[in-house]
Amino acid sequence: MTEGQLDVLESKKQEETEVLSCDNCGGNTVFDPATGSMKCPFCGTENAIEATHHNVMELDFNEGLEQEDVSWNKEKRVFRCDGCGAETVLDRDADADFCSFCGSSHIAKSDNRPGIKPSLVVPFKVPQEEAVAKFKTWIGKRYFAPSKLKNSYELDRLSGAYIPYWTFDSHTDSTYTVRIGTYYYVTVTKTVYEDGKPKQVTEQVRKIRWRTQHGRYSEFFDDVLVKASRNVASGLIGNVEPFQLNHLVDYKTEYVSGFLAERYSIPLKAGWEDAKSIMDVEIRGGILSQEYGDEVQIISVSTNYKEITYKHILLPLWISSFRFNQKIYRFLVNGQTGKVSGQAPISFWKVSFTVLAVLAVVAVVLYFFDVY
Ligand SMILES: [Zn+2]
Numbered sequence: 001m002t003e004g005q006l007d008v009l010e011s012k013k014q015e016e017t018e019v020l021s022c023d024n025c026g027g028n029t030v031f032d033p034a035t036g037s038m039k040c041p042f043c044g045t046e047n048a049i050e051a052t053h054h055n056v057m058e059l060d061f062n063e064g065l066e067q068e069d070v071s072w073n074k075e076k077r078v079f080r081c082d083g084c085g086a087e088t089v090l091d092r093d094a095d096a097d098f099c100s101f102c103g104s105s106h107i108a109k110s111d112n113r114p115g116i117k118p119s120l121v122v123p124f125k126v127p128q129e130e131a132v133a134k135f136k137t138w139i140g141k142r143y144f145a146p147s148k149l150k151n152s153y154e155l156d157r158l159s160g161a162y163i164p165y166w167t168f169d170s171h172t173d174s175t176y177t178v179r180i181g182t183y184y185y186v187t188v189t190k191t192v193y194e195d196g197k198p199k200q201v202t203e204q205v206r207k208i209r210w211r212t213q214h215g216r217y218s219e220f221f222d223d224v225l226v227k228a229s230r231n232v233a234s235g236l237i238g239n240v241e242p243f244q245l246n247h248l249v250d251y252k253t254e255y256v257s258g259f260l261a262e263r264y265s266i267p268l269k270a271g272w273e274d275a276k277s278i279m280d281v282e283i284r285g286g287i288l289s290q291e292y293g294d295e296v297q298i299i300s301v302s303t304n305y306k307e308i309t310y311k312h313i314l315l316p317l318w319i320s321s322f323r324f325n326q327k328i329y330r331f332l333v334n335g336q337t338g339k340v341s342g343q344a345p346i347s348f349w350k351v352s353f354t355v356l357a358v359l360a361v362v363a364v365v366l367y368f369f370d371v372y
């Protein structure tokens with residue numbers, strides 16, 4: 001590396017740290033969900049972030065496949081969890097001592113790269129204190145959760161994580177074959193028995209005449225959303241959806257400062273396969289709605305995808321993961337809307353005592369009412 005190149009690197013580094021330092025005292029700032037600014041933990045100054053919308057172009061899918069390993073490298077590094085395999089993307093100078101996705105402390109710096117840089121982000125709106133308060137209320141209502149868990153739970157393990165998604169755009173052109181059925185009726189005569197005597201009756205029976213039809217169908221898809229994380233169960237995350245995607249802003253380092261991001265575990269190519277199956281369902285629906293008949297059945301569809309573009313987006317989630325008897329339980333708060341969802345272990349003893357107590361009450365009632 002030449003001296004010139006080093007200078008460039010050095011000024012680039014300076015640029016990045018300058019963005020994140022306090023205008024008033026120069027201290028390192030972190031993103032503050034409550035105000036949407038970079039708040040200085042030293043002097044309290046709220047440094048404004050200029051949010052920009054849709055400066056980011058759709059990116060070419062095929063170029064993305066080639067760039068996968070280079071684009072988010074400079075500012076970030078990756079930690080890998082031995083427990084669940086989740087990969088966490090953190091600021092260069094930040095350290096991780098536990099895995100947010102399973103609670104394990106077996107987490108180490110990885111040689112893996114952060115991957116494709118995000119294009120858009122929904123910044124955190126729910127502050128940590130609010131997420132903690134929601135967790136306390138929630139765990140308080142889990143009557144059958146073991147007391148040990150309720151009392152000793154480490155609340156500082158609630159972490160703010162950006163979860164990766166892909167969105168895809170594409171023009172689609174499909175050719176298809178359907179069979180179209182038309183009803184017709186035939187009159188049949190049959191013998192029935194009335195009071196043991198045979199009688200001839202006629203009856204209308206419905207039949208279907210099929211014919212094969214070929215056709216074309218085109219549709220443009222805009223922002224088909226696909227989850228790029230395998231580490232947060234779809235069901236659980238589904239409970240805290242939706243995210244308001246009209247609040248997406250262009251990605252800036254500031255928004256992720258003080259938070260972590262999950263490295264996508266579903267790569268761009270696999271994400272595209274998921275997007276295709278989402279589009280396929282819609283294409284089939286479109287075909288069925290443009291063919292008329294008493295019955296229409298799709299025999300085959302062949303789709304050509306053109307002008308495929310993608311974006312990598314990050315959505316905010318407060319996550320707390322705890323291991324209990326070898327199982328992972330998670331609690332999630334939507335970092336934008338505050339919607340809550342979680343799983344809690346059930347204490348065998350608490351359930352047993354409750355059942356016994358109910359039985360005892362029943363026995364007492366039966367005794368006093370002398371039902372025996
Ligand atoms: Zn300051």
Ligand SMILES: [Zn+2]
Pocket residue numbers: 081082083084085086099100101102103104
């Ligand atoms: Zn883990």
